[in-house]
Amino acid sequence: MRIKLMAANWKMYKTPDQTRDFFRDFLPLVSGHTRDEIVVCPPFLDLSAALEAAQGSKVAIGAQNVHWKEEGAFTGETSTIMLLAYGVTHVIIGHSERRQYFGETDDTVNLRLKTALEAGLTPICCVGEVLEEREAGSTDDVLRRQCTRAFHAISAKKAARLVIAYEPVWAIGTGKTATPEIAAEAHAVIRNEAGRAFGEDFAEKLRILYGGSVKPDNSSALMAQEEIDGALVGGASLDPKSFAAIVKY
Numbered sequence: 001m002r003i004k005l006m007a008a009n010w011k012m013y014k015t016p017d018q019t020r021d022f023f024r025d026f027l028p029l030v031s032g033h034t035r036d037e038i039v040v041c042p043p044f045l046d047l048s049a050a051l052e053a054a055q056g057s058k059v060a061i062g063a064q065n066v067h068w069k070e071e072g073a074f075t076g077e078t079s080t081i082m083l084l085a086y087g088v089t090h091v092i093i094g095h096s097e098r099r100q101y102f103g104e105t106d107d108t109v110n111l112r113l114k115t116a117l118e119a120g121l122t123p124i125c126c127v128g129e130v131l132e133e134r135e136a137g138s139t140d141d142v143l144r145r146q147c148t149r150a151f152h153a154i155s156a157k158k159a160a161r162l163v164i165a166y167e168p169v170w171a172i173g174t175g176k177t178a179t180p181e182i183a184a185e186a187h188a189v190i191r192n193e194a195g196r197a198f199g200e201d202f203a204e205k206l207r208i209l210y211g212g213s214v215k216p217d218n219s220s221a222l223m224a225q226e227e228i229d230g231a232l233v234g235g236a237s238l239d240p241k242s243f244a245a246i247v248k249y
């Protein structure tokens, strides 16, 4: 039995004041909700406000990226040491927007993943095909390649905290959601790849989230799939009522 992880990716939205407002309204809505794990990943500058606001609640706080070096001359970057010192427990790695706009590659995803796991953070590693790849029938190959490269030179022991998010790029921010069946098929490919890399026991326990236009009205159909172990939610996580409804599907 895998406990579902319901994760919010706020992308580049909200100020610290807006972050405090969100938690003021969100926490009472989920205070009695113990079935699933909840994590909110705000922009770096909102982490402090989020951590303070979520203190004493069951809501964990994650970052949206992390560098693979502990420190150094890397202007604009943030390290695992800094995140841990803040009290951050999760980190999104390899989001398609970083792959699309900021030169993220399978190799840098692997470096970030290794570092996050070694530091004891819970990485939410994103994989997913673009529309042309789906239409060309190469979704499974793309997912296998992204997983193989992301998992390169990581042991099953080190990978224990790993979480994967399957995010078909054509479904992110577009309002087009993968059907529960499409998502479940992709999750099975990812789980199979995790089995090859880390062994069957590991793969059985691995949580694979679905992301891409998850909303309050499609959350329960997606979460009903045995293969789907939670959600990574962008746009609909910005509103406390909407994210609470998704979490409580």
Ligand code: PEP
Residues within 6 Å of the ligand: 009, 011, 167, 171, 172, 173, 174, 175, 211, 212, 213, 214, 232, 233, 234, 235, 236
């Ligand atoms: C995301 O940013 O990871 C995401 C899935 O966005 P949206 O829910 O807005 O499609």
